[in-house]
Amino acid sequence: MLYPMTIDKDILEEKKKVLSKLRFHSIDLTDRMVEAFLNVPREEFVLEKHRDRAYIDTPLPILSGQTISAIHMVMIYISPKCTDPKIGDKVLEVGAGSGYNAAMFAEMVAPKDTSTPGHVYASEIIPELAEFAKTNIDKTGYSDCVTILQSDGGLGYPEEAPYDIISVAAASKRVPPPLLKQLKIGGILVLPLGKMFYQELVIIKRESEEEYSEKKMGGVAFVPLTGKYG
Ligand SMILES: C[S@@+](CC[C@H](N)C(=O)[O-])C[C@H]1O[C@@H](n2cnc3c(N)ncnc32)[C@H](O)[C@@H]1O
Helix, strand or coil: CCCCCCCCHHHHHHHHHHHHHHHHCCCCCCHHHHHHHHHCCHHHCCCHHHHHHCCCCCCEECCCCCEECCHHHHHHHCCCCCCCCCCCCEEEEECCCCCHHHHHHHHHHCCCCCCCCCEEEEEECCHHHHHHHHHHHHHHCCCCCEEEEECCHHHCCHHHCCEEEEEECCEECCCCHHHHHCEEEEEEEEEEEEECCEEEEEEEEECCCCCEEEEEEEEECCCECCCCCC
């Protein structure tokens, strides 16, 4: 899916500056990640009063005391080293927030003109934010490949399981068991595991019906997961 409007020249310049800073900080960017970043208008996913800060690589406040994640964190989530999204994949995102990360995943799994589009199901527990994410997804043209759910994402979304990718954008002390169950064999679950203010980003791969392997990606700081597994 491509954002239907043409990119404003100033915004394009700001986007290019962010990309060179990410490269300077040794974040590996593939062509498809760059294309996704150029296509998704982050300024449409932040609050009106923060539009001029949309291309600063920092989390920004959204509604209900929550945040849209920093740009580098979103890029890490969609990178080959982390979830390695492929065209046609089915993704469950837990913690839709503004909907930005869901749109970035949509660009990776359901790019414009593909004959085998994937789909992103994005769960948000706070009703006001689920509405915000849905409005942002609708106005930017991603509603064909992104479904926003107002639900406790720790329970997963069994109706559409199993998933190639489950991406969790809120921190918990333990892995919610439903998410492990709803992963395809060969599928990837990424989540921040640990206490308030500091967690380890953990990547879990389902190797077989009963076996899972785990890899640690370093320290991160996410808002807490709430609901049954918070
Ligand atoms: C860091 S923000 C996510 C940012 C988001 N990915 C974006 O692109 O804007 C984390 C979000 O997780 C949500 N959240 C926390 N616990 C949740 C749960 N159990 N199910 C679904 N969403 C949850 C919070 O309300 C918050 O909006």
